[in-house]
Amino acid sequence: MPTLPTEADFADALGAIRATAPLIHNMTNIVVANVTANALLAIGASPAMVENTEEAAELAAIAGAVVVNLGTLSPDWAAAMRLATQRAQQEGRPWLLDPVAVGALGYRTRLAADLIEHGPAIIRGNASEIVALAGEASGGKGVDSTLGSDAAIDAAKSLARRYHTVVAVSGAIDYVTDGSRLAGIANGHPIMTRVTGMGCTASAICGAYLAVLEDPFMAAVQGMAVMGVVGEIAQGISAGPGSFQVAFLDTLHGIDAGRLAQRARLS
Amino acid sequence: MPTLPTEADFADALGAIRATAPLIHNMTNIVVANVTANALLAIGASPAMVENTEEAAELAAIAGAVVVNLGTLSPDWAAAMRLATQRAQQEGRPWLLDPVAVGALGYRTRLAADLIEHGPAIIRGNASEIVALAGEASGGKGVDSTLGSDAAIDAAKSLARRYHTVVAVSGAIDYVTDGSRLAGIANGHPIMTRVTGMGCTASAICGAYLAVLEDPFMAAVQGMAVMGVVGEIAQGISAGPGSFQVAFLDTLHGIDAGRLAQRARLS
Amino acid sequence: MPTLPTEADFADALGAIRATAPLIHNMTNIVVANVTANALLAIGASPAMVENTEEAAELAAIAGAVVVNLGTLSPDWAAAMRLATQRAQQEGRPWLLDPVAVGALGYRTRLAADLIEHGPAIIRGNASEIVALAGEASGGKGVDSTLGSDAAIDAAKSLARRYHTVVAVSGAIDYVTDGSRLAGIANGHPIMTRVTGMGCTASAICGAYLAVLEDPFMAAVQGMAVMGVVGEIAQGISAGPGSFQVAFLDTLHGIDAGRLAQRARLS
Numbered sequence: 001m002p003t004l005p006t007e008a009d010f011a012d013a014l015g016a017i018r019a020t021a022p023l024i025h026n027m028t029n030i031v032v033a034n035v036t037a038n039a040l041l042a043i044g045a046s047p048a049m050v051e052n053t054e055e056a057a058e059l060a061a062i063a064g065a066v067v068v069n070l071g072t073l074s075p076d077w078a079a080a081m082r083l084a085t086q087r088a089q090q091e092g093r094p095w096l097l098d099p100v101a102v103g104a105l106g107y108r109t110r111l112a113a114d115l116i117e118h119g120p121a122i123i124r125g126n127a128s129e130i131v132a133l134a135g136e137a138s139g140g141k142g143v144d145s146t147l148g149s150d151a152a153i154d155a156a157k158s159l160a161r162r163y164h165t166v167v168a169v170s171g172a173i174d175y176v177t178d179g180s181r182l183a184g185i186a187n188g189h190p191i192m193t194r195v196t197g198m199g200c201t202a203s204a205i206c207g208a209y210l211a212v213l214e215d216p217f218m219a220a221v222q223g224m225a226v227m228g229v230v231g232e233i234a235q236g237i238s239a240g241p242g243s244f245q246v247a248f249l250d251t252l253h254g255i256d257a258g259r260l261a262q263r264a265r266l267s
Numbered sequence: 268m269p270t271l272p273t274e275a276d277f278a279d280a281l282g283a284i285r286a287t288a289p290l291i292h293n294m295t296n297i298v299v300a301n302v303t304a305n306a307l308l309a310i311g312a313s314p315a316m317v318e319n320t321e322e323a324a325e326l327a328a329i330a331g332a333v334v335v336n337l338g339t340l341s342p343d344w345a346a347a348m349r350l351a352t353q354r355a356q357q358e359g360r361p362w363l364l365d366p367v368a369v370g371a372l373g374y375r376t377r378l379a380a381d382l383i384e385h386g387p388a389i390i391r392g393n394a395s396e397i398v399a400l401a402g403e404a405s406g407g408k409g410v411d412s413t414l415g416s417d418a419a420i421d422a423a424k425s426l427a428r429r430y431h432t433v434v435a436v437s438g439a440i441d442y443v444t445d446g447s448r449l450a451g452i453a454n455g456h457p458i459m460t461r462v463t464g465m466g467c468t469a470s471a472i473c474g475a476y477l478a479v480l481e482d483p484f485m486a487a488v489q490g491m492a493v494m495g496v497v498g499e500i501a502q503g504i505s506a507g508p509g510s511f512q513v514a515f516l517d518t519l520h521g522i523d524a525g526r527l528a529q530r531a532r533l534s
Numbered sequence: 535m536p537t538l539p540t541e542a543d544f545a546d547a548l549g550a551i552r553a554t555a556p557l558i559h560n561m562t563n564i565v566v567a568n569v570t571a572n573a574l575l576a577i578g579a580s581p582a583m584v585e586n587t588e589e590a591a592e593l594a595a596i597a598g599a600v601v602v603n604l605g606t607l608s609p610d611w612a613a614a615m616r617l618a619t620q621r622a623q624q625e626g627r628p629w630l631l632d633p634v635a636v637g638a639l640g641y642r643t644r645l646a647a648d649l650i651e652h653g654p655a656i657i658r659g660n661a662s663e664i665v666a667l668a669g670e671a672s673g674g675k676g677v678d679s680t681l682g683s684d685a686a687i688d689a690a691k692s693l694a695r696r697y698h699t700v701v702a703v704s705g706a707i708d709y710v711t712d713g714s715r716l717a718g719i720a721n722g723h724p725i726m727t728r729v730t731g732m733g734c735t736a737s738a739i740c741g742a743y744l745a746v747l748e749d750p751f752m753a754a755v756q757g758m759a760v761m762g763v764v765g766e767i768a769q770g771i772s773a774g775p776g777s778f779q780v781a782f783l784d785t786l787h788g789i790d791a792g793r794l795a796q797r798a799r800l801s
Contacts (some may be wrong), residue, residue, distance in 0.1 A: 021411075031567040031583050033298040033339075037463035042508050047463070048410050049298050052341045054374035072567075074586045076341055103687030107588035144555075144580050194787065196571035196581070232582055241576050250507030253461065290676045300565040300606075304730035309775050314730070315676035316565050319608045326676070343608055392743035518773030520728065 003181045003213060005222050007261035013222050014257055015215055018044035021027035022064030022211035026204055027051050027081055029100070034199030034244070036067075036204040042253040043156035043226070045208040048085025056080035064211030066095035068115065069200050070108045071143070078111050094121035094210040094219075098203040103132020115228055121216040123159065124168040124203045127152035134159040144157045144193075149173055153182070166216040169207065170199055178217040185221065186265040187228025189235040191244050202227045220261045225264040230255055232263065268482060270448045272489050274528035280480055280489050281524055285311035289331030291480035293471055294318050294348055296338025296367070299464030302512070303334075303471040309520040310493070312475040323347035325353035331478030333362035335382065336467050337375045338410070343500035345378050352385035361388035361477040363531040364472040368410045370399020383430055388483040390426065391435040391470045411460075416440055420449070433483040435473065437466050441491040445484040452488065453532040454495025456502040458511050469494045493530040497522055499530065537715045539756050541795035547747055547756050548791055552578035556598030560738055561585050561615055563605025563634070569779070570601075570738040577760070579742040590614035591621035596626035596630060598745030602649065603734050604642045604676070612645050619652035628655035628744040632737035635677045637677020645790030650697055652774035654697040655750040657693065658702040658737045661686035668693040675776040678727075683707055687716070700741065704733050708758040712751040719755065720760025720799040723769040725778050736761045759798040764789055766797065 005013075024044045028036050040047035050059045053076060060066050066088045068081050088095040097120040099112045112133060116123070123133065126145035134155035149171025156167040161179035169175045174185040180225055192198040206223030213219040233255075234247035276434075279366035284380045290313045294337075296302050313432045317326045320343060335348050342415065350404055355362040364387040366379045379400060383390070393412035401422035416438025423434040428446035436442045441452040459465040473490030480486040490534035539547075557580045562570050567583055574581035584593045587610060594600050600622045602615050622629040631654040633646045646667060650657070657667065658677035668689035683705025690701040695713035703709045708719040726732040740757030747753040768781035768791075 003423075029583070030297045030564045031571050032524055034301060034463060034568060037298050038508060041461045046411050047297070048368065049339055051339060052370075052371070052374070054342070055340070058374075059373055072583050072585060073589070075588070101582065101584075105584070105589045105592055107586070107592075128765075143582050194575045196568060196575055238784075240787040242780035242783030243466045245572075245783075246509035246513055246780055247619060249509030249512075250505075253509075254508040288678075292676075297564045301568060301730060304565050305775060305779075308728045308730055313678050315635065316563070316606050317635075317639070318606060321609070322607070322639045324706055325639055325641075330676075379773055462682070514774035515775030516779075517772075520774040520776075 001215070003183050004266045005218060005225070007257050008166040009080050009218070010222065011257035013209055015128070017208050017213035020212065021046045023048060023062065024207045024211060025059045025063035025066040025084065026203065026207065027056065027067065027077070027084060028069040031071060032200040035197040036201050037068060038099055038249055040204050040208060042249045043205060043208055045211070047204070051077045051080050051081045055068045056084040060084040060087045060093060061091045065207040065212060066093060067098065067207035068095060069098040069100055069199065070102065070112060071100040073108055073111070081115060085115050090117045094216060096120055096122040096124060096203055096210060098200060099123065099125045099129045099133050103128045112144065118145040120165055121210055122166045122168060122172065122206055122220050124206055124250060126170050126199060126222065130159065130167060130169050131155045144237055145171070149175055156184070157217045163239060166220050168220045168224055170202060174228065176217060176224060181217055181219045184267045185224045185228050186230045186267070187225065187263065191235050191241060192231050195245055225260060225266065226255065229260055229263045252257050268448070269481040270450050271533045272485060272492070274509070274524050276485070276487065277527040277528055280476055283479035284475050287479065288313045290315060290329065290473060291471065291474045291478060292326045292330035292351065293474065293507040294316065294323065294334065294344070294351060295336040295467055297303065298338060299467040302464040303468050305516055306468045306519060307471050307514045310472060310475055312478070318344045318347050320347045320350060322407040323351040327351040327354045327360060328358045330360055332364065332474040333360060334470050334474035335362060336365040336367055336470060337369065338367040338381060338467065340375055340378070348382060350502060352382050356385045361483065363387060363389040363391060363474050363477060365467060365469055366390065366392045366396045366400050369396045371397045387432050388477055389435060389487050390432045390461055391437065391473055391487065393437050395467060397436050412438070424449070433487050437469060441492060441495065443484060443487045448484055449520060449532055450488045452491045452495050453534065454492065454530065455498045455506060458491035458502050458508060459498050461508045462512055488533070492533065493522065496527055496530045535715070535751070537717050538581070538800045539752060539759070541791050543752070544756060545791035547549060547743055549633060550746035551742050554746065555580045556742060557582060557596065558738065558741045558745060559584065559593045559597035559600040559618065560741065561590065561601065561618060562603040562734055562738070565605060566734040569731040570735050572783055573735045573786060574738050574742060575737060576783045577742055579745070585611045585614050587614045588615060590618040594618040594621045594627060595625045597627055600627060601632065601737050601740040601741035602629060603632040603737060604636065605634040605636055607642055607645070615649060619649050623652045625723065628750065630654055630656040630658060630737055630741050630744060631660045632734060633657065633663045633667055636663045638676055647754050648684040651789060654699055655744055656700045656702060656740055656754050658704065658740055658754065664693065664701060664703050665689045667776060679705070683709055687711070691716070700754050701788050702754040702758055704736060708762060710751060710754045715751055717755045718801045719758045719762050720801070721759065721797065722765045725769050728775045729779055757801070759794060759800065760789065763797045764796055
């Protein structure tokens with residue numbers, strides 16, 4: 001299977017998202033729920049946020065993909081996440097795990113270990129989270145990584161192999177691996193670490209790609225490339241973290257395969 | 268009773284909102300809570316979001332209007348909504364039901380059926396939600412409608428008559444009916460479907476009008492007209508869904524009756 | 535101890551926040567969680583929002599400061615706030631109480647009275663909230679104050695003395711007192727009352743200063759001065775409440791001690 005997308009691949013996937021508006025069941029946190037819904041709408045998907053035990057599995061069964069983000073947990077939300085990911089697995093719906101602050105806090109670290117048994121198609125986190133999830137260290141400072149993404153490549157590969165999944169590590173360079181293939185995406189800009197929810201948004205966008213691509217590795221590579229390229233363009237037309245957010249959504253809404261292929265620095 | 272507002276009607280209601288800053292008890296979801304609070308502040312109202320069973324009824328009893336949005340339910344929130352709407356009914360406080368994703372998910376469909384017994388002054392939803400609530404179909408794809416608003420006019424009238432309420436259907440043309448009167452508002456822009464919470468914001472704005480107008484039909488017509496006109500103006504000065512949101516709040520804050528009367532395409 | 539910060543004081547504290555990126559455990563509400571996280575990131579701090587009983591105390595024990603905002607309570611959140619503030623007190627971690635709508639609603643008024651026993655370093659609220667907390671009146675209209683800040687100076691002093699804490703009152707002029715010292719900050723702009731979460735953001739920013747300054751009084755004065763100066767600058771380059779929010783984050787990200795010292799109207 002190929003490691004890097006061509007312009008035609010970018011065009012096919014983006015076109016599929018915009019043509020079919022896949023329903024993305026986004027179980028995310030109170031900090032970024034608005035931002036990730038808007039990013040999904042901007043790229044052309046149809047987001048729905050449902051985190052109660054009565055409805056989460058019902059929605060997972062009909063979603064194009066499920067995104068599970070551990071940012072602001074509650075016992076009810078955790079239970080809903082268990083039900084939704086179990087149902088997604090049963091129904092063959094792809095789902096993505098975003099292990100926010102795993103390693104830094106015990107409860108969510110145990111929850112992530114349970115959820116991972118339900119077969120996520122992609123795990124996307126920062127270096128501290130991925131290293132912690134692989135069982136190699138105890139994690140970052142709150143939600144922020146204390147490691148560079150390079151330091152998590154081995155952990156990402158090991159995690160991908162152990163769970164037959166794809167792991168994406170965000171950082172100055174983003175890495176995506178399925179245990180054998182490894183891609184690097186050298187886009188993005190440091191201002192993205194000064195805006196809350198860019199990682200959560202990356203997970204949501206990868207979720208949109210999961211809904212339209214068979215290969216989760218390619219979904220993660222394309223999703224991370226979109227994030228990085230759009231972030232770079234947005235940074236160039238903004239004056240700080242406030243205007244960056246505005247420019248990010250405007251740019252994401254208008255992004256096309258030509259600019260993605262031209263600006264993505266993939267390796 | 269009149270069907271369409273004059274410029275003087277627009278001026279009176281907007282002036283009343285800005286002069287009295289009515290307290291709007293906005294029981295809404297984690298995705299749009301910030302956006303709807305800002306829209307209420309921008310038009311001149313005083314929003315408060317309280318969704319726990321300890322306080323929801325207490326606040327409903329002193330609010331100018333209560334807005335109940337089913338977007339991101341939990342069992343506690345659902346219980347709080349039951350208490351708040353019951354109390355609003357007892358105290359004669361008008362309240363609005365926004366049946367997000369009703370028809371698509373069972374739990375909230377049953378909850379909406381219960382809440383409606385507490386006598387909402389307005390029900391505002393998209394076509395799929397209104398058709399589902401009227402018992403005529405099983406609903407849309409997640410939170411997005413799969414029907415045009417025209418297709419929901421009969422269901423809206425039937426619902427309005429059955430519950431002695433006003434029903435507003437959002438779409439390319441918005442419709443408002445109390446079962447006998449029917450108004451159409453042909454404003455707005457498709458970009459509004461690429462920004463999360465525009466429907467929830469419409470509900471909140473209608474709530475602000477409910478607090479200052481005796482006639483819920485006129486409150487819904489004026490509220491929907493404000494949304495459509497402000498959305499159109501904002502679209503004209505924005506470059507995508509990010510800058511649209513900024514322009515929407517700026518425009519809403521400065522809107523006046525003259526522009527509303529001039530630009531509203533009412534029928 | 536000094537009452538007013540010099541330019542060197544502004545430079546030292548802002549430099550410390552940006553150099554150390556203190557972890558701020560921000561237990562806040564669903565309306566403003568995104569906004570306050572972004573404000574903390576913009577000034578250089580590292581926010582984390584955790585409001586469940588499983589993790590709140592664990593995070594409080596390692597945080598640079600804890601900010602507790604009562605905006606949208608639930609029984610679980612209230613329990614988590616009790617645990618987190620108790621743990622913060624035990625571990626000597628400074629924490630700030632933002633008593634949103636205390637006085638207007640009974641449940642949160644009782645909760646605030648309990649939490650205050652855990653020794654907040656700062657209490658920051660509007661005049662109605664501070665007067666209610668001091669036991670002198672029954673509070674404002676929902677979340678908005680019905681009193682000017684001048685009317686709360688005596689209550690603030692009394693509250694500060696009784697609980698050996700620092701009290702900050704937001705208003706046209708912000709006041710900060712520790713019972714003996716009293717500072718006034720005559721910055722800001724009325725547009726800030728038309729944007730949700732400016733008070734909650736002030737609390738979060740004061741929390742960032744608490745993490746780097748020994749003297750909570752000076753932390754509150756500097757935090758409120760930053761809010762007021764940044765708000766003024768942002769208002770000057772914006773066209774309404776939407777663009778104000780964008781300009782606020784951009785300006786906060788780029789603020790420096792020179793401009794703070796030059797524009798802060800302290801007394």
